[in-house]
Amino acid sequence: MSTTHARAGVRRTVIRTLCVLVGMVGFTLALIPLYDVFCEITGLNGKTANSAQVVSAGEVDESREVRVQLVTRTGTGLSWQLQALDPVITVHPGEISQAMFRFSNRGDITSSGKAVPSITPSAGAEHFRKMECFCFQQQSLMAGETLELPLVFQIAPDLPEHIETLTLAYSLYPGDEDETVALGGAYD
Amino acid sequence: MASDTSQATVQVSTSAVAQGDGAHDSHGPTGILRWVVTTNHKEIGSLYLLFSLAMLFVGGSMALVIRTELFQPGLQFIQPEFFNQMTTMHGLIMVFGAIMPAFVGLANWMIPMQIGAPDMALPRLNNFSFWLLPVAFGILLSTLFMEGGGPNFGWTFYAPLSTTYAPPSTSFFIMSIHLAGISSILGAINIIATIFNLRTPGMRLMDMSLFVWTWLITAFLLIAVMPVLAGVVTMMLMDINFGTSFFNAAGGGDPVLFQHLFWFFGHPEVYIMILPAFGIVSLIVPTFARKRLFGYASMVYATAAIALLSFLVWAHHMFTVGIPLVGELFFMYSTMLIAVPTGVKIFNWIATLFRGSISFEVPMLFALGFIVMFTIGGLSGVMLAIVPADFQYHDTYFVVAHFHYVLVPGALFAIMAAAYYWMPKWTGYYASETLGKWHFWLSVIGVNLTFFPMHFSGLAGMPRRIPDYALQFADFNMLSSIGGFLFGFSQLIFVWVLIKAIRGSGEKAHAHAWEGADGLEWTVPSPAPLHTFDTPPPFDPLTESPSRH
Ligand SMILES: [Cu+2]
Numbered sequence: 001m002s003t004t005h006a007r008a009g010v011r012r013t014v015i016r017t018l019c020v021l022v023g024m025v026g027f028t029l030a031l032i033p034l035y036d037v038f039c040e041i042t043g044l045n046g047k048t049a050n051s052a053q054v055v056s057a058g059e060v061d062e063s064r065e066v067r068v069q070l071v072t073r074t075g076t077g078l079s080w081q082l083q084a085l086d087p088v089i090t091v092h093p094g095e096i097s098q099a100m101f102r103f104s105n106r107g108d109i110t111s112s113g114k115a116v117p118s119i120t121p122s123a124g125a126e127h128f129r130k131m132e133c134f135c136f137q138q139q140s141l142m143a144g145e146t147l148e149l150p151l152v153f154q155i156a157p158d159l160p161e162h163i164e165t166l167t168l169a170y171s172l173y174p175g176d177e178d179e180t181v182a183l184g185g186a187y188d
Numbered sequence: 189m190a191s192d193t194s195q196a197t198v199q200v201s202t203s204a205v206a207q208g209d210g211a212h213d214s215h216g217p218t219g220i221l222r223w224v225v226t227t228n229h230k231e232i233g234s235l236y237l238l239f240s241l242a243m244l245f246v247g248g249s250m251a252l253v254i255r256t257e258l259f260q261p262g263l264q265f266i267q268p269e270f271f272n273q274m275t276t277m278h279g280l281i282m283v284f285g286a287i288m289p290a291f292v293g294l295a296n297w298m299i300p301m302q303i304g305a306p307d308m309a310l311p312r313l314n315n316f317s318f319w320l321l322p323v324a325f326g327i328l329l330s331t332l333f334m335e336g337g338g339p340n341f342g343w344t345f346y347a348p349l350s351t352t353y354a355p356p357s358t359s360f361f362i363m364s365i366h367l368a369g370i371s372s373i374l375g376a377i378n379i380i381a382t383i384f385n386l387r388t389p390g391m392r393l394m395d396m397s398l399f400v401w402t403w404l405i406t407a408f409l410l411i412a413v414m415p416v417l418a419g420v421v422t423m424m425l426m427d428i429n430f431g432t433s434f435f436n437a438a439g440g441g442d443p444v445l446f447q448h449l450f451w452f453f454g455h456p457e458v459y460i461m462i463l464p465a466f467g468i469v470s471l472i473v474p475t476f477a478r479k480r481l482f483g484y485a486s487m488v489y490a491t492a493a494i495a496l497l498s499f500l501v502w503a504h505h506m507f508t509v510g511i512p513l514v515g516e517l518f519f520m521y522s523t524m525l526i527a528v529p530t531g532v533k534i535f536n537w538i539a540t541l542f543r544g545s546i547s548f549e550v551p552m553l554f555a556l557g558f559i560v561m562f563t564i565g566g567l568s569g570v571m572l573a574i575v576p577a578d579f580q581y582h583d584t585y586f587v588v589a590h591f592h593y594v595l596v597p598g599a600l601f602a603i604m605a606a607a608y609y610w611m612p613k614w615t616g617y618y619a620s621e622t623l624g625k626w627h628f629w630l631s632v633i634g635v636n637l638t639f640f641p642m643h644f645s646g647l648a649g650m651p652r653r654i655p656d657y658a659l660q661f662a663d664f665n666m667l668s669s670i671g672g673f674l675f676g677f678s679q680l681i682f683v684w685v686l687i688k689a690i691r692g693s694g695e696k697a698h699a700h701a702w703e704g705a706d707g708l709e710w711t712v713p714s715p716a717p718l719h720t721f722d723t724p725p726p727f728d729p730l731t732e733s734p735s736r737h
Pocket of ligand 1: 454458504
């Protein structure tokens with residue numbers, strides 16, 4: 001075995017291995033947008049659309065009832081409370097319904113917050129259609145202010161048969177800081 | 189047999205000549221600096237092995253801190269914040285600092301000697317790969333002394349625990365993971381280049397020892413998944429420091445994405461830690477059963493099958509995050525499918541033992557212990573693969589019992605078996621049989637006393653990673669703690685054995701240290717001279733290949 005021969009072989013193997021490595025780095029980077037696209041199509045991560053949707057056509061299925069549970073929680077860093085006025089509502093698939101939510105700022109400064117929705121089971125996410133939702137943009141509340149905002153939604157008639165209960169969870173997070181500062185400045 | 193002996197003699201003389209040659213051009217530094225700049229695969233192998241032994245004791249001490257706190261219910265010795273740091277650091281150090289470097293060290297020592305190569309293909313890169321590790325773990329351990337403490341989010345560092353709610357030292361943790369990852373990638377490139385290009389003439393891929401085969405496949409796994417790990421920690425770094433929202437739901441990101449990416453790395457990582465162990469056991473069992481390995485080719489294919497399947501099962505760690513039914517079914521069945529090639533391996537080892545003339549030297553004891561106890565861990569793994577059962581077992585001590593069975597009496601016992609098996613080749617002296625047997629039996633008792641009761645406390649609902657527990661788990665935890673201390677202190681016997689062998693007290697080993705052993709490493713003298721196989725050794729597949737009939 002000549003050493004130059006082996007050396008050329010080593011170089012070839014190293015280059016090929018590095019190509020695989022670069023390929024895997026690219027694959028990892030591609031996974032992020034792929035995951036988002038995949039979830040958007042399938043709704044598998046329980047995310048719903050983040051802009052108003054049109055009413056889905058189809059008959060209201062009076063024979064079927066779906067329980068919609070409304071759950072809320074507040075993330076750290078925001079002194080707000082979010083409450084669903086009716087925690088459980090029963091709807092028929094295809095029917096357009098409304099649920100009211102109460103936002104209250106328990107802090108002593110004006111702040112802004114954003115409610116991020118999530119649907120469980122995730123298979124129901126793409127069938128949960130929102131015509132109007134406070135979750136499309138962030139809210140700003142003055143100290144002690146309370147605000148009631150509606151969610152107008154429809155459960156598409158093609159909701160899979162095995163889903164009898166849908167849980168819609170809203171998590172409140174602090175809004176975009178720049179905006180908060182700007183608003184706060186305006187009121188000072 | 190006669191031809192074997194004559195060949196060994198020839199080999200001894202050539203390597204003696206080679207050593208003489210080497211002496212002429214080795215004007216390198218002496219003392220400590222020699223170890224810092226060494227490019228010799230045997231010296232780097234020793235550095236890796238000693239580093240991993242040190243890390244075993246560091247990570248082990250943390251495990252004993254955990255077991256001390258869990259000896260009784262209530263909070264006695266440490267605060268929950270520090271307990272969290274201990275569970276996290278114990279896991280990180282054992283996985284990235286003890287088990288992985290130990291296998292790399294064994295690869296460095298043995299792969300060139302088993303394929304008849306003079307050294308690794310890229311010796312200077314090899315030195316760099318090693319020295320990244322002390323830096324990485326120096327940084328990681330230093331976080332314990334920083335304000336806010338070290339990583340406290342579990343070794344799986346799930347976001348947002350490791351981003352939004354993480355201590356300020358997390359950027360250092362990310363840095364150390366990057367360095368350890370680069371070290372692994374460079375080591376893997378080196379191993380692949382060595383195996384593909386430096387085999388002695390006549391040695392085909394299907395003539396390589398199973399240790400070389402399993403490491404080749406492991407190296408490919410490392411190349412494939414280490415970039416994913418690097419990507420995950422980089423995204424964490426950006427979420428923490430640069431305001432991105434990869435894993436932050438408030439900013440439109442998704443914490444579950446973290447788990448998908450982590451386990452896409454994490455499950456192959458599990459096989460990175462076990463495939464070389466399969467290779468080691470596949471050498472030791474035939475040696476002491478004095479038979480050829482049953483089903484060489486099926487072993488190679490089973491290893492490759494396990495490696496390929498490992499990319500399709502990651503979500504079995506995430507059954508409870510709310511993936512749809514079809515997804516749960518897919519990942520359940522694909523996970524169970526892995527039991528088939530693994531079963532092939534266990535079957536082959538048992539078939540090798542069947543009607544062998546077995547003797548129970550210490551390496552064989554550890555290898556047999558591996559087969560029995562790894563199988564226990566494999567069976568609890570199949571239980572965890574069952575989706576409805578997993579909803580019950582998830583995040584309980586049953587999971588802790590499962591992965592410790594595959595990693596301690598699994599991976600670690602295989603490393604110990606390898607150390608006892610090759611110690612005569614490394615030091616020139618056999619490890620003490622008496623001390624080795626004490627080490628083995630105390631380890632077996634200790635490991636089972638520690639981890640077997642965890643199956644029961646887990647099934648009864650004890651959650652993992654919590655410093656306190658309900659009273660009904662008290663007895664099981666006391667047993668686990670006693671076993672943990674027994675196991676931990678038994679490992680000091682190994683240090684004693686190693687020092688004795690290095691100092692040269694004990695039985696002197698000859699070149700072919702185990703009569704039933706196969707492989708080129710047994711054709712060079714014991715201890716192996718610094719330079720071996722400067723000229724490629726003769727190799728006849730018909731009489732020497734482990735796949736011969
Ligand atoms: Cu797994």
